[in-house]
Amino acid sequence: MSDMRELLEAVSRGEVDIDEAMTQLRGYEDLGHSRVDISRASRNGVPEVVYGAGKRPEHLLDILASLQKHGNDILVTRLEPEVAAQVMAAYPSAEYHDVARLLKLQREAPALAAHTIAVVCAGTSDLPVAEEVCVTAEFYGNPVLRVFDAGVAGLHRLLDSIDAIRACRVVVVVAGMEGALPSVVGGLVSAPVIAVPTSVGYGANFGGLSALLGMLNSCASGLSVVNIDNGFGAGFLASRINQL
Numbered sequence: 001m002s003d004m005r006e007l008l009e010a011v012s013r014g015e016v017d018i019d020e021a022m023t024q025l026r027g028y029e030d031l032g033h034s035r036v037d038i039s040r041a042s043r044n045g046v047p048e049v050v051y052g053a054g055k056r057p058e059h060l061l062d063i064l065a066s067l068q069k070h071g072n073d074i075l076v077t078r079l080e081p082e083v084a085a086q087v088m089a090a091y092p093s094a095e096y097h098d099v100a101r102l103l104k105l106q107r108e109a110p111a112l113a114a115h116t117i118a119v120v121c122a123g124t125s126d127l128p129v130a131e132e133v134c135v136t137a138e139f140y141g142n143p144v145l146r147v148f149d150a151g152v153a154g155l156h157r158l159l160d161s162i163d164a165i166r167a168c169r170v171v172v173v174v175a176g177m178e179g180a181l182p183s184v185v186g187g188l189v190s191a192p193v194i195a196v197p198t199s200v201g202y203g204a205n206f207g208g209l210s211a212l213l214g215m216l217n218s219c220a221s222g223l224s225v226v227n228i229d230n231g232f233g234a235g236f237l238a239s240r241i242n243q244l
Helices: 002-012 018-026 040-044 057-069 081-090 124-139 152-159 162-166 181-186 203-216 231-242
Strands: 028-030 035-037 074-077 095-097 102-105 117-121 144-147 170-175 193-197 223-225
Touching: 035 057, 057 074, 057 081, 074 124, 081 095, 081 102, 102 124, 117 124, 117 162, 117 231, 124 144, 124 170, 124 193, 124 231, 144 162, 152 181, 170 181, 170 231, 181 193, 181 203, 181 223, 193 203, 193 231, 203 223
Parallel strands: 117 144, 117 170, 170 193, 193 223
Antiparallel strands: 028 035, 074 102, 095 102
């Protein structure tokens, strides 16, 4: 109620026009092609994240302008390089991570959390999803330990880093093929483990389905699973757990 009073007072002082006041009261800005959720931070603690795949560049630029106008830091996922180039021409301060296909536009770097998230991936082919986890977690202010190319076919590589992984508060494990790595990690650490199946693998991998089912059927306790290739979802969840 105090927010509404402040808004009405701002209108009476001429600091906010009626249209903008109505937008703030609705909680979203109607752009015709999109309705931008400008009040999500007040409900969920973080602003709306933009899924970039399939969006026309002009629509995406409208959405980013709306989010920035209302004071939100911006994260765009699954953004292809050619569209990212158009966005960065309009927003030179934006950062694009080409491996993760993530674009971020922040007013200032967030304060770092006290604890670290470990991101372990099985092979170099899993890097796009693993980096999506890392950059998402870093966007929300989490230190990240990267342990890459540590798949079960060469288990000594994982064991060489296990002490550093055990020191982390949350562990995200990214793997394709048969998806065995999260079960192995889950048996070696006390932290919560978030498993991310990837679509990497040969024909019987079925586009990541075999890895997904393997992870869902894991006997390791304290392991949860997100959707195939959902690095953003895993990074976001890891951040929530790390900052509890």
